Amino acid sequence: MSSVASHRPSPIAWLIAPALLLFLLFFILPFAVMVVMSFFSGNPISNPNAVLTTRHYQRFIEDSAGIFHDALWETLRIGLVTTVVSLLIGYPLAHWMARMQSRLGHALALMAVIAPLLTGIVVRTFAWMTILQDKGVINTTLISWGLISKPLPLMYNEFGTVVALVHIYVPFMVLTLIGVIARIDERLEQAARSLGAGRFRAFLEVTLPLSLPGILAGSLLVFALSISAYVTPSLMGGTDVLTLPMLIAQQLGTSFNPSFAGALGVILLAVCLVIVIAYNAILGRLSGEQGLA
């Protein structure tokens, strides 16, 4: 924020030490271990014969079994669809809440948005299962009304996975967007309207471009969360869906191949970073580069 930097560290600077330690211990260290492991043939501590190798990466690139590339593509596709749907649901909601005059209404709407976060992901996913499965609420209702004869395939596929993920991540989108939209002066839209723009045109010309930073931040957050999701795709995806996080868990849990799991982790992170940087650059250009950072 402020560019005025003091050269002497503040006397309370040491207060960030616990956070720094936590960051080192639970982020930097595991990440370093993962990267190192991905370049070894085995665990170099327990297995003295382990050698340096790039074969885990080659295995992924060659993909002789034909599942790794599909898993990566499926992961990204689920992430993308979840992000777009969350944005389409979250933006109107955030806009409505940010412009709400009544404090009570705002508080109630905020509670409704946050409420899903108070329930665990597993519980929420199971709730979706009771709604979407073949003998679930929707299918049994539709069948009893005679609208369909066979249950619709609502879960154990990508559709069910995306539905559950959107439910979980919409609050992140909304909370990110509310702050940004609320800071946009309403009089800007009024000025646009007084100059001859209808309500929707005024929104497109003024509020939407000015909320691009929020759209950017919210989308990246939801995208990152949904491509790294494990529980929901595993429970909702059935045998139809295999994402990279599921593959990683498989390699660790059933194949006992932590080195390959590490390589998959690095690949997921690398792909994710490339997409984030590209997205950032594109939106940055769209929003006119200035005054929005």
Place this chain on the structure above:
Amino acid sequence: MTSASIKLESVTKSFDGKVVAVDGVTLEIKAGEFFSLLGPSGCGKTTSLRMIAGFESPDSGRVHVGGQDITDVPVHHRDMGMVFQSYALFPHRTVAENVAFGLRMRGVSRSEIDRRVAAALAQVALTGFEHRRPAQLSGGQQQRVALARAIVIEPRVLLCDEPLGALDRKLRQQMQFELKELQQRLGVTLVFVTHDQEEALAMSDRIAVMNRGKVEQVGSPTEIYERPRTRFVADFIGEINLLDDGSKPRALRPEKIRLVPTAQARLAGTVETANFLGGATLYRVSAGGRTYLARETHSGERSPRAAGDAVGLAWNDTDIVTLES
């Protein structure tokens, strides 16, 4: 540029069903007039302006512009220029794009837009600033961009909501001259909302003084100043001595009171404080059991009086204004 008259017909607006912001206001603003809505905050002046602009719709009453009832016409079809207190410039667009906005919404051709934007920026002396962004401009320059953006669409009516409120005193005075000159040059009807009585007196053809959602008095600046009708108007505009000795309150401006030797005085008193104002001194004089304000302009020889000096007060009865309430 064609200008239009404005008529508010017993317009009432309340918020949340209880707070009456504007209470049966009737006003006639002539075409080409510089008209000010003056009053303290919460008096309903801004709400009145926003009803003319179309941002609020009245609970009852009608709004006419140029003889047409526009009460139900949406904002973007009203063809009015509006200047906001905060300027409301689009931060993501350049100066030229800001000014071009209204023309673009009207589907004006590219070359025509360029020509008219250049002309509007020339009107407000901002040629050469086309490619700056609002954040790169000073407050006064932003104010001018907001003006250019409002006049480029050649509105019949220009609405200004405390447009000079955020400027410092010196710049404000300069902008007062510029705005008045611009309005005369364009011949546009201008409705100006302000809480600053000096500003209203300096610029307006006519002023409506508002209080608690009602219009207290409409008149030219001299009428409003010299002949205030109500106690509120007398008190709100400038300094005043309210003389509550008779059946009706009477008012006397400080500059109408002369400080004279006690022998020739109507009242003898003592100077309490003397505030030097540059071109004049404002005295508080206690006399006859109350305090009088007297303003003495410094023309010719000065005979400064200090606190504690004995002094006489004199005035002409014709200068006393009898108020309604």
